[in-house]
Amino acid sequence: SIAIVHCLDRFEEKGAFTNFDNVRDGKLDQKPNGPPWTDGLVYETIRGCAEFLRNKRDPALEQRLDGYIERILAAQLTDPQGY
Numbered sequence: 001s002i003a004i005v006h007c008l009d010r011f012e013e014k015g016a017f018t019n020f021d022n023v024r025d026g027k028l029d030q031k032p033n034g035p036p037w038t039d040g041l042v043y044e045t046i047r048g049c050a051e052f053l054r055n056k057r058d059p060a061l062e063q064r065l066d067g068y069i070e071r072i073l074a075a076q077l078t079d080p081q082g083y
Contacts, residue, residue: 001052001056001058001061004045004048004049004052004061005061007045008045008049008064008068011041011042011045014033014034014038015033015034016033016034016038016039016041016042017042017068017071018033019032019033019034019038019039020039020071020072020074020075021071021075023075023078023079024071024074024075024078025078026078028079042068042072046065046068046069049061049065050065053065
């Protein structure tokens, strides 16, 4: 669980989730944070977290992931290209 939290903290520090917020907010002119595959790393980390949670409940992690998923969904719903 410590490794998971560290990965999520690093995504936050590096602005990976800000990329989704920028799409949500229509700021498509903003330079994305990180390499082009950053969103894929976010998706895979969330998937890994889901696997972890399947075996061990962690309400704090579940809540954190729900917040990230809401941000990603908001970006997807905002971008007609289907971000």
